[in-house]
Amino acid sequence: MNADLSRRLLRDMIRIRAVEEGIVTRYSQQKMRCPVHLSVGQEGPSVAVGAVLRPTDLAVSGHRAHAHYLAKGGDLPAMIAEIYGKATGCCSGKGGSMHLVDERVGFMGSTAIVGGTVPVGVGLALAKSLGAGDDIVCIFIGDAVLETGVFYESASFAVLRQLPVLFLCENNLYSVYSPLSVRQPEGRSLAGVAAGIGLGTSSGNGNDVAEAYDLIAAAVAKIRSGGGPQFVELATYRWREHCGPLFDNDIGYRTVEEFEDWKARDPIAAFTARLFAVKTIDDKWLAAEGAAIDGEIEAAFRFAEQSPFPEPSERFSDLYAA
């Protein structure tokens, strides 16, 4: 992996983490009045995909989409403004955190129904397949999506038609507070089910961004060269509560040990150390990037705070084409 790419991956992770922490800091002000599902701790897969995909590749996602949106190149101020419910938000305030869109960079939409955008992504790939080119569609899914019938139906159709789809599964062990054990049979892996459906599959450590990058790059290369839809499962872990800014290790659905164990495998710390060791980065780089990111984020929050709310009459607009 070349140094530029390494630095990009690290920078993107730091940036996404900082954005999420920016939300954490301000959330209790009750100005962001919508549910937020943060990706703190699981930035690896997103930035790896972001570095593999082209702007003309498309992506769709679900409720936990900030990282996906940003990694795909989505407009940060527009995202923050959306979470603040402002007219300048990427959905003009209609959607909130669970509905993000930035078509200019191919982020076609994230929605709040688990599995809901999976067929949408496959349909986008169907449309791509009817045209020319080798663009692909990335469908971001959590582990719970594998439980939905619509995933099975959609993935089957993607296999049947050999559509250019990447199913990027972040397996963070939980669906809300429910562990995999109440949802997945013992001994059955997510990638195993996906393989049974006929998807090409690979699995790896999502907290090792370089490993994630390599797996994704390989999968995407296969898709582009007509190898059919691929499923990449990346193990990772969300640090904070399912929804909201706090930690929730106290409520008992997971152990502090498990949490600490995963925290020790912080994708950012690990990759920082690695890049330090090989001298790809130094303190100065880190400080400069950190400062730039902080400035960008401050500006984004300022933009959001200072933006106007949508006019009340807008509550009726956008239902049908004019």
Next chain:
Amino acid sequence: MNADLSRRLLRDMIRIRAVEEGIVTRYSQQKMRCPVHLSVGQEGPSVAVGAVLRPTDLAVSGHRAHAHYLAKGGDLPAMIAEIYGKATGCCSGKGGSMHLVDERVGFMGSTAIVGGTVPVGVGLALAKSLGAGDDIVCIFIGDAVLETGVFYESASFAVLRQLPVLFLCENNLYSVYSPLSVRQPEGRSLAGVAAGIGLGTSSGNGNDVAEAYDLIAAAVAKIRSGGGPQFVELATYRWREHCGPLFDNDIGYRTVEEFEDWKARDPIAAFTARLFAVKTIDDKWLAAEGAAIDGEIEAAFRFAEQSPFPEPSERFSDLYAA
């Protein structure tokens, strides 16, 4: 396989075929005014299951359920009367051919939405699993059911909870007029997908009733001994049109060669020859059984024809408990 069992299997196939042919003969009279999906040519799997299951085992099915209902021990006159829309029908005329029920023998219901009874069967198994005993639930499915999300979700839950479920899949190559090729990816077998979900699987020739019996008996023994849900795929072929009494090889969705090829593998003819060869049956047995069956069937149609129609006021009844 002992002689009694062999004779039973053959007799049951002959009987089901004769019932279906009885429908064929009379259908053009337009007195059976409901869609009928006949099983002529694919009697093997049904009678094999029927011989394996106990009366306290349960079964559910779909649109093509005559054979399943009869094999499970369902009331023949009540079925014919139901197809005639009579008050004496197993659903008092409310359901018709696509809705059959005979709870006394554990046939809990067949319905017309593809995949619709799959979760119902799993739920019945859940209820069984909460009680004592080692009864099982057989869910009859066609090849198209594997395309439904609800199959995937239901089978996954059956695996998760290790419920006593037999998925009995009659793969007759077609869904209405659509071949497997427009529905299943090349190289992906139905049993393969089922295995990916975590079901125990086996596959065989559904037109060889002895082979079908052995596979089913093995699967059911596994289920009863706590081995978890099993999927048995049996290859077979429907001779007549998807829905209705006619042959439809002329309309072009399948070749006459394919049809003739499968017809040459008639499960009844093959098994008859085999039992003749080993002298388990003789002409006399065949004639006697045939006569008994014909008499039973004549009586059933007579019963149906002579039964009264439901009172018009019954169109409003049975919606809620009294």
Next chain:
Amino acid sequence: MSKMTFAAAIRDGLAVALDRDPKVLVYGLGVPDPKGVFGTTMGLQQQFGSRRVFDMPTSENAMTGIGVGAALGGMRPVLTHQRLDFALLSLDQIVNNAAKWRFMFGGKRGVPITIRMIIGRGWGQGPTHSQSLQAWFAHIPGLKVVMPTTPEDAKGLLLSSIFDEDPVIYLEHRWLHNLEGEVPPGDHRIPIGSARTLRSGGDATVVAMSLMSIEALHAADHLALQGVHCDLIDLRTVRPIDWPSIEASVRRTGRLLVVDTGYQTGGIAGEIVARIAGSCWKDLRAAPQRLAMPDVPEATSQALTEAYHVRAEHIARAIGQLVEKPVEFASLAAERRHPHDVPGDWFKGPF
């Protein structure tokens, strides 16, 4: 103009759309099979190729979402369900995605998908092959819902649906498939949201849709011979409803009867009655009435469907009551030559 059946008019509309715009896709269970969805898709795959006209697996939910995605990707998909009842599997995609996409993303992009659903009736279709749930779709902001009655409207509304920028639920009644009528050639469109006045008369306003408009037509013509003249409004679109047409008529007649193919409770007929009771309160000279399916599923047995459906004679009787005149209606029933559970001799089952 040429004379063709309702089913042929649909096929004609699909062919025109496929021909006109390479972005149009036509798919659904059985679309390219030898029966071609009751003839409505016959030969289209041969004509336009299997990339644009194709069969699908029995995966109604995903295939709807895939249509939504294809629409977002620039296509104009037309999905067909041989029965509305099967589409119940896909309501999440219809309601949470197709209907809301434009709104929830702040107007970024709409979903120009058309979803055809066929409503069954009689001849043993039974409880799960006969549901007429237009009230459900009409309840959902973001959807449009059309229910053509004539071959011309079948084609014209289909073309308008396909080229509409928003999702349209296109509901076709199986019993209309063989109805014949004049159909203009080419890209002939009937605007969504406008009703059609089939008969004019000052005594009462009868609003109906789909097959019920045909029954109402028989009733209206029968009563006209007896000196009772109705405005008969064929709704054509059930979302958005053409309120100006209905209100203008009710203001003249002061009497309203709405006839619905769906269940009574919570149906479209009730919506129209409720709205008109408010907007035309001063004009109404009698309680607004509705005639709809009873609040019970359709049973399979022919003995149980005979008295189940609303027919011309019931409509004529209801109009008579509404206008408070004695009318003869029994002969409407006596005139019918074919069994009650088929639309005509052309229908011999099974679906």
Next chain:
Amino acid sequence: MSKMTFAAAIRDGLAVALDRDPKVLVYGLGVPDPKGVFGTTMGLQQQFGSRRVFDMPTSENAMTGIGVGAALGGMRPVLTHQRLDFALLSLDQIVNNAAKWRFMFGGKRGVPITIRMIIGRGWGQGPTHSQSLQAWFAHIPGLKVVMPTTPEDAKGLLLSSIFDEDPVIYLEHRWLHNLEGEVPPGDHRIPIGSARTLRSGGDATVVAMSLMSIEALHAADHLALQGVHCDLIDLRTVRPIDWPSIEASVRRTGRLLVVDTGYQTGGIAGEIVARIAGSCWKDLRAAPQRLAMPDVPEATSQALTEAYHVRAEHIARAIGQLVEKPVEFASLAAERRHPHDVPGDWFKGPF
């Protein structure tokens, strides 16, 4: 009697049912998790074991059908959806199986399943976490649909639902979860299908349900001080509707306003207006009115929900118009102390 919240009353009802009948099962996403579905299932798994109280995969459609099957197998399952919106995935099982099973098999067996669905609102719930689709369920023959308002009814209707022999859709509004009230102990049941008169007065009949009954209560009490006295009928059940109660009231008052938590077009309010316009035509002294959600999804931004919902002041204003008297209603809005997008200070998000 003891004072408890609506959520605690549901938990109490579930515990009573689980305790009383070993056939009762309680399951759904998050049922045994530390939040216990907003407290409504808290501790039940510990108390009754994981065979009877359990979590499930995100497989709403199958898990509904599995409940149907378990019910056919003798159980009384209670399935919970944290939002009604998620249940759209399961409508095939609800409509084609649960609702029709008894009918289509000729009365052989019913499906005693209870499906709880929670209706969200405000605080950024947005388009897919706020739908109030009771009109859909109420349109389906074979279903019963309840919408409790008070803690007592929450418990009493839940117990009646669980022990009903037919499928019941139990709709609970998220904004009611913290409402407090007296709740009788033990197996206290409120009959399905009977409305409750919350206030009596001869000037007008106001019919409401769920959260709208609370808003209507504020409005009615506010107007009572101004000499306008309404019958306020809390519907409690939206299928079957308690017509005798509504009709008796309208016969006295001659004026009707229906307030609905759902979309206006095709909603329950319209059904009630339509029916009463027919059955009480002679008694009505003014056009029957309805107040419901606008025909557009709920947006996420707080700036877009402020003028979106129906509140006490709108109801008071509508009653004033209905009785043709000038009334003061603005103070109802001014009195409210918490932001418009939360039910009270107890709600701090996220769901």
